[in-house]
Amino acid sequence: MKILDWYILKRYLLTFLMMLLLFIPIGITVDLAEKVGKIIENKAPFGEVTAYYLDFTVYFANLLFPLFLFLSVIWFTSKLANNTEIVAFLSSGVSFSRFLRPYLIGATIVAIIALVLGMYLAPIASQGFNEFKYEYLKKNKKIQKTRDVYQQINDNDYIYVSSFIPERKVGQNFTYEHFEGNELKYKIFADNIRYIEKDSSYRLTSYIKRSFENGIETVVKERRKDTIFRFEIEDLTPVEYVAETKSYGELLKFIEAEKRRGSPNIGRYEVVKLKKWSLPVSIFILTIIAVAVSSVKRRGGMGVNLAFGIAIAMIYVFFDKIFGVMAEQSNFSPIIAVWFPNIIFGILAIYLLQNAKR
Template identity: 75%
Template sequence: MKILDWYILKRYLLTFVMMLLLFIPIGITVNLAEKIGKILENNVPFWEVAVYYLNFTIYFANLLFPIFLFLSVIWFTSKLANNTEIVAFLSSGVSFSRFLRPYIIGATIISIFAMVLGFYLAPIASQGFNEFTYKYLKSARHQQPGQNIFRQINDTDFIYVSSFDVAQKRGYNFTLEHIEKNELKYKIFANSIVYSEKDSTYKLFNYYKRTITDNGDIIENSRRKDTVFSFDLEDLTPVNYIAETKPYSELVDFIDKEKARGSSNIGRYEVVKYKKWSLPVAVFILTIIAVSVSSIKRRGGMGVNLAFGITTAMVYVFFDKVFGVLAEQSDFSPLIAVWLPNVVFGILAVYLLYNAKR
């Protein structure tokens, strides 16, 4: 049986890798054809383009991971069925559960890969991918992802900017209020605030500070002031993809900090967190569905199995995206939104596996 296990496991992993190698270059080609005009227009250095497409490869693979896996299992299992190899295996006295074992081993290997990808590699790639997009590929009118950004930094400090330019790291109409025991102690205002990466300081233009004391107000103002604040640049930037750029441990800390501040984007952040766990589980569910469907030799051959596989994968992605958006933009539980597709398709997997055994 070790020969059978190795034979199926090798086909499982090789077909999955080949599916990645087949579709990722297609994705790169389509993306490059769409973006080449802006890349040339902005005179983007070749090295940055190369790094961008390396990040794009990881980002693209992580995004369409379930489809690649499902289609690869459907493909090679259908070939086994059409060549009557599965019939020969089962006729030799091998139970369907025993036949399924190398698939589960392969799914375990792929799920570990999915966890490494989602926990560590994908966040790094997502940050590079999105930063390149905003720096070179977005037009000026798309550089500001949000307006009227209000954040509570800690128990006493509150900041506000009317808008933030991601490319220039510049916020407009900046305000910081320091409140103790429901009393305003001082207030800082500036027409604009710019973050300097070189020395990690903030430059305030048309700076104005009002300090309230028992003896009257103290006013301080200047055309420009360089200073250091206790908040980070990300506190000024309502970047939608910020959760995608953080490794898991940092993401958990970030969500806890945002909850303490009363952020309105908690749902979006928690969807990203729960997906890091749901995807490895989905590997097993989709593998079982694919094997259960494609292990039977059908009159229509591989075409019928592939059609079912593509349809099922698209439905899974559709459910995943719809419930994800629902959790991000409403009070719908992110935990339920992320895990509901796995629950529904898990029930389908059990049903199909039961019928396949029969």
């Protein structure tokens, strides 16, 4: 049986690799054809364009890993079925569960690669990919909230700016409130706040501080005041894709900090975190579905299996996107949003596997 295991495992991994090598250049070509005008118009350096497409390759591969694998398994398993090789295997006394084993070994190898890619490599690629996109392809598009920014810095401190300019690190109409329990201890006002990067301080203009102690109010006013706060001003309004650019450990710390600040984007960050685990699981589910669908020789041949596989892949992507957007834009549970497609397709995988065994 080791010969059978190696034969199927080798076909599993090589077909998946060939699928990546086929579709990634196609993806790069389509993307370049669409964006070459803006790249030339905005005079993007050749080195940065090259780095962008290297990052694009990792970003694209990580995003569509399970679907590439799904189509590759359907492809080579359908060929085995059309050549009656599967019938020969099963007729020799091999059970369908035993026949499935090398597929699951292959899925384990790919899932480990996907896990490492998602945890550590994809965030690096995502940062380069998004920075290039907003620098040269979407020059005037806002990627941060810049109006009426209100954040909880920690358990006791809250800040507010009516407008914020990320490039200059300047906020207008700044307010800082410090509470102890439910009691307001002091409140700081300023017409604007500017982050001084050289010494990590803040410059407040038209500074007013109102302190409250034992029912007595004290007011201090200064035309300009340099001081230190325990935050960096650009952290108050993180860019839309910030969660995608952090490794798993950094992402956990970032989410905890954003929860303390009362960020409205927690759903989006939780979706990114949970998908790092759900994607490797989907590889097993889609592998089982692909084997169950394509292991039977059909009158229409490989084309029928591929058509059915593409339909399932499109439905999976539809569920994944719809529920992901729901979690990002509403109070819908991120756990349900991320895992619901895997649960539905996991049930489908069990059903198809039982039918295939019969």
